[in-house]
Structure formats: C-alpha cells, structure tokens
Amino acid sequence: MNSQDIIKEDKEYIAPTYARFPVALKDGKGSKLYDYEGKEYIDCGSGIAVNIFGVNDEEWKAAVTAQLDNIQHTSNLYYSAPQAELAKLLCERTGASKVFFGNSGAEANECAIKAARKYSDNKYGADRKEIITIKNSFHGRTIATLSATGQDEFHKYYNPFVAGFRYAEPTLDGVKTCANNKTCAVMVETIQGESGVNVLGGEFLKQLENFCREKDILLIVDEVQTGNGRTGYLYSYEAFGIKPDIVTTAKGLAGGLPLGACMLFGKCAGVFGYGDHGSTFGGNPVACAGACNILSRITGDLLLEVQGKGAYFKTNLERIKNVEEVTGMGLMIGIKTSKPAADIAAKCMQKGLLVLTAHGKVRLLPALNIKKEEIDTALKILNEVISE
Numbered sequence: 506m507n508s509q510d511i512i513k514e515d516k517e518y519i520a521p522t523y524a525r526f527p528v529a530l531k532d533g534k535g536s537k538l539y540d541y542e543g544k545e546y547i548d549c550g551s552g553i554a555v556n557i558f559g560v561n562d563e564e565w566k567a568a569v570t571a572q573l574d575n576i577q578h579t580s581n582l583y584y585s586a587p588q589a590e591l592a593k594l595l596c597e598r599t600g601a602s603k604v605f606f607g608n609s610g611a612e613a614n615e616c617a618i619k620a621a622r623k624y625s626d627n628k629y630g631a632d633r634k635e636i637i638t639i640k641n642s643f644h645g646r647t648i649a650t651l652s653a654t655g656q657d658e659f660h661k662y663y664n665p666f667v668a669g670f671r672y673a674e675p676t677l678d679g680v681k682t683c684a685n686n687k688t689c690a691v692m693v694e695t696i697q698g699e700s701g702v703n704v705l706g707g708e709f710l711k712q713l714e715n716f717c718r719e720k721d722i723l724l725i726v727d728e729v730q731t732g733n734g735r736t737g738y739l740y741s742y743e744a745f746g747i748k749p750d751i752v753t754t755a756k757g758l759a760g761g762l763p764l765g766a767c768m769l770f771g772k773c774a775g776v777f778g779y780g781d782h783g784s785t786f787g788g789n790p791v792a793c794a795g796a797c798n799i800l801s802r803i804t805g806d807l808l809l810e811v812q813g814k815g816a817y818f819k820t821n822l823e824r825i826k827n828v829e830e831v832t833g834m835g836l837m838i839g840i841k842t843s844k845p846a847a848d849i850a851a852k853c854m855q856k857g858l859l860v861l862t863a864h865g866k867v868r869l870l871p872a873l874n875i876k877k878e879e880i881d882t883a884l885k886i887l888n889e890v891i892s893e
C-alpha cells in the first residue's frame with residue numbers, strides 16, 4: 506500500500522466527517538513519524554494529545570503486551586486487576602474517592618453529567634438538574650455532550666438536544682446570570698482546547714469554586730485534553746489551586762488506547778450504586794495496563810520538564826515574525842498569527858512538521874517526552890512558515 510491507495514480507499518468507504526491532511530502515517534519512534542513513502546515528520550500533535558510518550562514507546566508497549574498475554578477483555582461483571590490498580594493510582598494522585606471508567610472523553614463527561622444530576626436528585630429532588638457550561642467550551646460529540654458544548658455551531662442538525670444546559674461567559678457574573686435554584690453543576694475546561702487554547706482566568710476559577718461551594722453546586726472540571734501531565738501539572742486544576750467535585754479525563758490517559766475516567770471527589774463519592782451506570786468496554790484491561798504505565802511515569806520531574814519545554818516553546822514562538830500571541834500552559838500551546846492556521850498547518854506538513862489547528866490558531870500538543878532537538882526542528886519549520 507502507498508499513501509495514494511490508502512487515501513483512495515478511505516474516500517470510497519469512510520463517511521467523510523474528517524477534513525484529513527493528505528498523509529497516511531505508518532510508523533515511527535517517539536515524536537518522529539514516517540508515512541508510507543518513508544517521509545519523516547516531527548509530530549507536534551501526538552494524535553490529539555493522546556500519545557503521551559510518543560509512538561512505539563518500549564515501556565508502554567511492554568505493559569500493554571504483558572496484559573495482552575494475560576487477557577484482553579473481561580466484562581465489568583468480574584473484578585479486574587488493571588482497572589483496580591489504575592483507579593487506586595488516580596485516587597492516590599488526585600485525592601479522588603471513586604472512579605468510573607469509560608472509553609472516551611465524551612463518555613467521561615456523560616458520566617459526570619449523570620453523577621451531578623443524581624447527586625442533586627438524591628439531595629434536592631427531581632427538579633434541580635441544570636448544568637452551566639462556558640461559552641466556547643467543547644465537551645464531546647454525543648448528543649448530551651454536544652448539548653453541553655457552549656458553541657452554536659455544534660447545535661444544528663441533530664435537534665432535539667438535551668435540555669438543561671445554560672452557557673455562561675467565563676466570569677463570575679456570567680455564571681451568576683445563568684444560575685438559579687435549578688442549577689446542579691458548573692462544568693469548565695481550565696484551558697479551552699478546541700476553541701483555541703484559551704486559558705480561563707485563575708481568579709475566575711477561584712471565585713467559581715467559592716460560589717459553587719456556597720450553593721452546593723458541583724464543580725466539574727473537564728480535563729480530557731488538559732489532563733495527564735499536558736500542562737505541566739498532572740491535572741491542570743492543581744495549577745489554579747481549586748478543588749473540583751468531579752474531574753473527567755481521557756485523551757492521553759492510556760497513552761494511545763481508548764480510555765476515559767470520571768473521578769468523583771468528597772461529597773460525590775457515594776453518588777452511584779448498582780445499576781446506575783455502566784459500559785461494556787469501559788476500563789478495558791489492556792487500556793488500563795497502558796494507563797498504569799503512563800501515570801507511574803508522570804513524575805514530579807517529568808512535570809517540571811514539561812513546564813520547561815512549554816516555556817522554551819513560548820519564548821521562541823513569541824520571537825517569530827507575524828506571531829501575535831502565544832497562549833496555553835506547558836505543552837498545550839496556541840499560536841495566533843496574522844495568517845490562516847490551516848495554511849500554516851499545510852505548509853508545515855510539506856516541510857515535515859505535524860501541527861494541529863483550533864479556531865483559527867495553530868495548536869501544538871506534542872508528546873511530553875519530545876526531545877530538545879525535535880523542538881528546535883519544529884521551531885525552525887514554524888519560523889520559516891509563519892514569518893515568510
């Protein structure tokens with residue numbers, strides 16, 4: 506197979522929901538990827554923040570294949586060692602009390618929505634179920650998580666959407682305007698990824714936490730993209746000094762296998778009982794074995810390294826002509842320039858660099874172990890493309 510054959514077959518048989526780059530990736534090592542013609546690319550997307558330690562990582566592969574040698578799946582009617590071990594790791598590292606595993610970010614958020622509504626139902630009855638989300642947020646592609654997503658462009662074709670979501674400006678006043686005696690939760694991304702790597706203010710998050718606590722409104726933080734070391738913190742809420750009631754994550758959690766987690770803290774610990782929620786594949790043992798390996802390697806030293814690499818990227822990106830603003834934290838980076846982001850991404854690809862875009866910005870989400878010389882190659886190509 507060559508790239509052209511693959512592209513032709515894809516176009517013939519796959520529903521065209523993705524505007525794909527004209528490249529098919531075959532293999533690689535770390536942050537270096539190769540297409541079917543052997544062309545090399547530096548990867549500054551890592552999937553979309555998924556391949557935490559790049560591709561073909563020996564330690565991660567060993568953890569995953571060891572589990573494959575044992576058992577590839579058990580239903581959730583039986584106990585599972587990798588699942589229990591991962592839940593323990595997550596709780597020990599975050600202070601969460603209980604974890605529910607799904608397969609994706611959207612499923613993790615579905616679980617958070619259910620948990621918030623059930624918590625409120627148990628305590629306040631059936632009529633207090635509204636959830637406030639933030640304008641320009643992104644929470645997933647299922648009907649409920651699309652409904653939670655605070656962007657009009659996602660609210661077409663598929664109506665009726667799920668009732669009970671209100672969209673607030675990212676300010677305390679914005680949230681207060683949407684809050685009433687039916688509000689059960691506020692769901693936020695600390696850094697809005699899909700809408701352009703917009704960092705929500707630390708002051709806002711702190712005020713929001715206080716407001717929620719006063720009213721027994723649950724604070725849900727969607728760490729699907731920001732989680733698992735991406736920002737230089739294990740979970741980004743730590744950087745803002747807030748204590749959420751529910752945290753969701755997915756993307757990088759299992760280092761390249763599908764896995765989502767909804768972590769329940771403190772007063773939410775006991776919200777679910779038998780039969781309240783479930784998933785056939787959720788918490789797959791192979792994915793959980795991969796995730797245990799990933800989590801055990803996101804150490805304090807690695808997080809400092811991520812912060813350092815993020816600062817290095819930012820300093821050097823800000824020096825590039827035509828760069829107007831660099832946003833983000835750690836290795837979650839948005840670049841605003843005077844040029845169309847899609848053109849920049851296409852030109853970078855020709856020169857052997859894979860970058861992502863988000864709402865008119867170039868977005869970088871490289872593997873956390875990207876090497877210094879790979880960062881320098883990426884910066885050189887970005888400089889050539891953006892400053893020309």
Ligand SMILES: *Cc1c(COP(=O)(O)O)cnc(C)c1O
Pocket residue numbers: 608609610611612614643644645646694698699727728729730731755756
């Ligand atoms: C990607 C993303 C999701 C959806 O995750 P899927 O695994 O694609 O379902 C939800 N929330 C945020 C913040 C995301 O970045």
